[in-house]
Amino acid sequence: MExxxxxxxxxxxxxxxxxxxxxxxAKADVEKVKANFGHIVAEKKEAYAKADIKASAKKAMADxxxxx
Numbered sequence: 001m002e003x004x005x006x007x008x009x010x011x012x013x014x015x016x017x018x019x020x021x022x023x024x025x026a027k028a029d030v031e032k033v034k035a036n037f038g039h040i041v042a043e044k045k046e047a048y049a050k051a052d053i054k055a056s057a058k059k060a061m062a063d064x065x066x067x068x
Contacts (some may be wrong), residue, residue: 003013028054
């Protein structure tokens with residue numbers, strides 16, 4: 001019984017983690033699309049980098065939450 005409960009909790013944590021990763025990726029993609037409307041290449045690269053950093057941070061936070 002305890003093993004089944006632990007497996008269910010792990011499954012829910014895995015789903016939550018995957019959803020957090022997908023959400024972070026989607027937000028990064030939106031930021032990248034917004035950056036495409038900029039006319040200066042340097043600004044676009046900076047926006048891309050910021051979007052990727054934010055997505056990576058959210059993924060890392062989801063990973064940490066999953067482990068606890």
